[in-house]
Amino acid sequence: MAKVTVYDMQKNQVSERELNEVVFDAEVRPYLVHDMVRYQLAARRQGTSACKNRAAVAGGGKKPFKQKGTGNARQGTVTAPNHVGGGVAFGPTPRNYAFKLNRKVKKLALCSALSSRFQEQKLTVLSELKLDSISTKSFKQVVDRFELKDALVVIDAANPEVELSARNLRNVKVLRADGVNVYDVMKYSNLVLTEGAVEQLEGALA
Template identity: 70%
Template sequence: MATVTIFDQDKKQVGEREVADAIFNTEVKEYLLHDMVRYQLAARRQGTAAVKNRSAVAGGSKKPYRQKGTGNARQGTVRAPHFVGGGVAFGPQPRSYAFKLNRKVKRAALCSALSARYQAEKMTVIKEFNLDSISTKAFAALISKFELEGALVVIDQADPKVELSARNLRNVKVLRAEGVNVYDILKYPNLVLTDAAVSEIEGAMEK
């Protein structure tokens, strides 16, 4: 099994642990990462763009002028798309952009994302976070000790001190283990996990 070094907040090595190869050291399949990112971004789209078609715009259905004798082309209504103020032909209507991905594909994509960070040596495991208070400055100093320019920090459970301390940092995002996802892993160049978060991810993925 693959092993990772566990550090404390001062970047001192406090131990090692084995991680599941099937989750953190499997083959990285880029096409699965691509499919999963598309899936996540598509699900975020509001899909509320809409225009009025000829049945929704204001205006009567009476013929604007008589059928024959005017020298103009025959017209049935001023609500037709080629009239100024008429309805739009084939315009956007509210829709959902979401599409389906199988659960096995989602799981394999997450394993690939985690493995990509591990194999690139961009994954750091910290024993735990112990902050005395909510402090952006203190958390920024902690991240800088590990020389990380941008990081996704994954914790095992709710921790307001960590979550609120990192909220205003530009290139840092804190997620709980149950919310870890492919898009955020790939968005940030480094992955930082607590020891307990690694255990929780492994437990969830092995179900």
């Protein structure tokens, strides 16, 4: 079994915990992580870019000039793309960029991301993470104590004091265990979990 040291907020060793190897010490599959990151970023795209084609431009009901005898090329409407103020040919239209990814792939990708942080020795487990009040300074002291330049902090339940204290820190993000995702795990160099978050992740992924 994979083992990790559990610390308190003062960086004192409290105990040692065994981690589920299926979740935290599995084979890292970079191609699955890549697919999952693409899936997440594609789903975030708005896909609202658009422009008017020749059917959407106002006017153009009348033939601009007669077919023959003017010396000009024949024209049927002023909304054609070759006219100034006409519609755009092959322009962007609103679309959905999301694509399907199997549930098993999503699960294995998250296990790979978590396992990569454990195998790189960039996983820190805390016995608990609590603050008496909303204080960015207090939260930053905890982060600095563990010498984390950037980190994803995962807590097991709603904790307004911690969540609001961290939101002004540039390179730190706090998530609840049910919101952990591959993109955020890979975006931050370090992963910090509370023991409660570890239990929830193992319960959901093992």
